[in-house]
Amino acid sequence: MDEDWGSPEFVKAQFRQWYARNSDTIPAPIDIAHREFAFLTFHGRTMYRHNRFPTLDKLRRYLRSNAPAHSYHSSGYYDDPAADMARKGWRGADLVFDIDADHFDLPCQMEHDRWWCRNCDNQGTGHHPEICECGKAQFETETWLCARCLQAAKHEAQKLLDILIQDFGVGTDELTTNFSGNRGYHVHVHSDGMIPLDQQARREIVDYIMAIGLEAEYQGFSQRNRGVRPTLAEGGWRGRTGRALYDYIQEVEPEEVKSMKLSRRATKSIIEDKEKVLNTLMKRHPSNVTSLIDPKSLQTVLEKAVKLQASEIDTVVTTDIHRLIRLPKTLHSKTGWQVQTIPYGSLPDYDPLTRATVITGDPVLLEFRWAPKIKINDVEYGPYEEEEAELPVGAALFFLCKKGARLKR
C-alpha cells in the first residue's frame, strides 16, 4: 500500500527521536509561569491550548513525551494562563513581529508557488489573484521557498531591528530575533515600555514601522518650513525619508517616473535635473526641494521611496495582544526545520538553509510528485517531477513536510 503524501508517520517518528535527545536544549520564554502554551499534533487540526508550565522542566517533559508538530507560546503574560480567554487576566504582552516572505511579491514565487481554483480549472504560478475569472475566490495553494525569498525576509527583519533600536531605543538585550522555521523571521520585544501597550498603541507602532500615514510636510518637505540644515543625517523618519528619496531618485528609471503621473515640472526635475535635486537634498534643508518638485508630486514619490526603508511586517500579528507565537528552538512540521534564535549582530551572516536542518540520519528513498529546486546544506536538490530520488534524512524531511513527496518502501 502506498504511503500518504508527506508520510506523516515517518516525520512524526523523526520529530519524536529529536525531542527525546534535544528537549533539554529548549530555553524557557521570559516569565514562563505566566505564559500560555499551545500545540498542534500531527493528526487532526485542533490546537491544544491554555497549557501552562510553572517550570521549564515541565515544559521540556511535555515536549519530550508529545513531540508536537508545532509549538507556540503566548506573546501575552497572564495571571492564570490556563484559564479560558475571558478569565486569563491579561498583564501585558511582548510586542511581536512576523515577517513572512509569503506576503511579499517576489519573482521567485513564480517558480516555486502554485495555485488552483476550486471552482473552475483555472490555475497559475505565484500568488493567486484576489478573485478568479470565474468570479469565485476559493483557491488551493502550494507555497515553497528558496534562498531568494529567505534573503528578502532577512532584509526586512534587519530594517525592523534598525528602527526598533535606533528610533524606539529598544536595547539589544530587550529583543530576540528568531528564524520562523519556514519562510521568515519573528522578532519579540520585551522592553518595559512595550509590554503594557494596548492594541491602539501597537497599531501606531505598526504604522511607524511601515511608514503608513507618513507625510512629506512633517519630514521637512514643505515650503512653510524654515530649516537650514539638510536632514539626511538625522535620526528617525526625517533622516530616513531624506535618504530614501535620495536613493530612489538616484536609481529610478525615467519610465517609472512617467508612469507616476506627476506634474510636468516634477517629472522634468527628476529625470533631467536629477543632479540638482540630489544636490539640494544633500546640502540644503528639504524645504528647498519643494521648488523643484511640487508638494503633491513629492508625496507620491515619497510614498514609493519610503517603502524601501520601511519594513514589511504582518500588521495583524503585531497588533494582537493575545498572539500565539512559535516557541524558539522547537521544530516546524511544515519544513522539518528548527525555529532558531539568532544572536544580535549575527543576522547578516545567518543562513537557515545551512543551519536550520537539525535532524540528520541515513539517506532514504523518496517518490516525488512535484517539488521546485532548493539548496539545502550546500547541496542542490530538484526540481523533481514524478520521479524517485535518494536523499539524506534532513533534506528528505523538508520535501516530506512540504508534501511534495512520500517515502518509497
Add this chain to the structure above:
Amino acid sequence: MSEREAAKYPFLKAGLELLDGLDLQLDDLTDPNYGKALDRAAERVKEAIVQGVVSAKLADPLTELLSYPLAVMYVTLIGEQFLSRRFALAEAVRAYNLLQDEYEEKITRIAVDEFGWDIRRDPENIDGVPHTLKLAYPDYLRAASSFHEAKWKLVNRKMENGLVCLTGVEAARLLQVGVEQWVRERVSTPSSFTLPEPLQKRLDDVKKVFEENRVRLSGSQLPDEVINEAFPPCMRYCLEGLLAGKRASHMERFGLTSFLVNVGMPIDDMVQLYTSVTDFDESLTRYQIEHIAGLKGHRTKYTPPTCSTLRTHGICRNMDSICETVSHPLGYYRKKVRRLERQREQQEAEPSNTTAQQ
C-alpha cells in the same frame, strides 16, 4: 502651592490635599457662606453641557477650588456616561487653556509628578520651530491615541532613542488628554445619596439644562433601514470579497460584521449572507455575529474599527471624496445617507425634470 495655583488645577494632588485639610461635610455646605461655591459648581457643569468648556474664574480662588469636587459630585449623581465624558473633556480644555500660558517647567512638573510621564527638557530646532521637550514614546502613544490629525501620528514626529520631540504647546495639549482621562475616571461611577435642600435645588437646575441639551448633543440617528448605496468603499470591498467567496481575514470579517450590525442589518439576514456564499457553519456563524452584536459573551456591542485601523490592515481602499472628511466608516455612512436623502428630496421637488430624463 498657593490657593490660586490650586484653583487653576483643582484635580492635582496639592489642590485635593488643600480641600482635605478643610474637612468639609455635606451639611456644612448648607451654610450660606458656601452659596457661591455651590453656584459655581452648578455653573461648571452647565458650562460643560452648553459650551463644552469650563471657564476659569480665578478672582475668588477658594470658591473656584471648592466648586470642583462639588461639580464632580453633581455629575456622578446625574450618572449619565455621556455627561461624564463631556464634563471630563470640558474640564480638560479648561486646564489646557491655562497650561498654555505656563512655563515649560511647570508643564513638565505636572506631567512628571501627577501623571508619571517620562518627559524632559532637551531643546531641538525642527524646521525652524523650537521643540524644547522630549517625551518617552509609551506616554506619547497613550496620550496622543485619540488625535486624528496627521501631525500627531508617531511616524510624523521626530523620534530617536524612544524620545519624541515636542513643543511646549504640544506638551500642554497632550497633558489635556491626561487630565481628561484623570477626571473621567473620577466621574464615571454613578453615585446616589440624598442631598440637603440647597444642594438638591442646584442639582435639579443642572439636570434641567442637561435634559434640554441632550438631544442636540447626542448626534443624529441612523436610519432604520439598511441603505446599501451608502456603504463606504472599504465595506463594499469586504462585502464584494465575501460574495465572491474570498477567504476574508479576521479584520475584514470583524470590520464588515460590526459595520452591518451597527447599520442595523437583522442578524438572520447576516447569517444567511455568510452561509450562502461560503462553507461557514451556520450555528458558529450565528454565534459569532451575536457576539459582535453584544447579545452573547460580554454583552458589549462592538463598533467597527476606525478608518485608521482599517488603513493599517490594508482594508481602506478606493477612498472617495466623502472619505476625506470622516474618520470612521459609520461616519461615512451617516454622511452619505444624508446626502442621498437630500438628492432624493431635490428630485422629488422637480418631478418633471427627472421624468423628462428617463
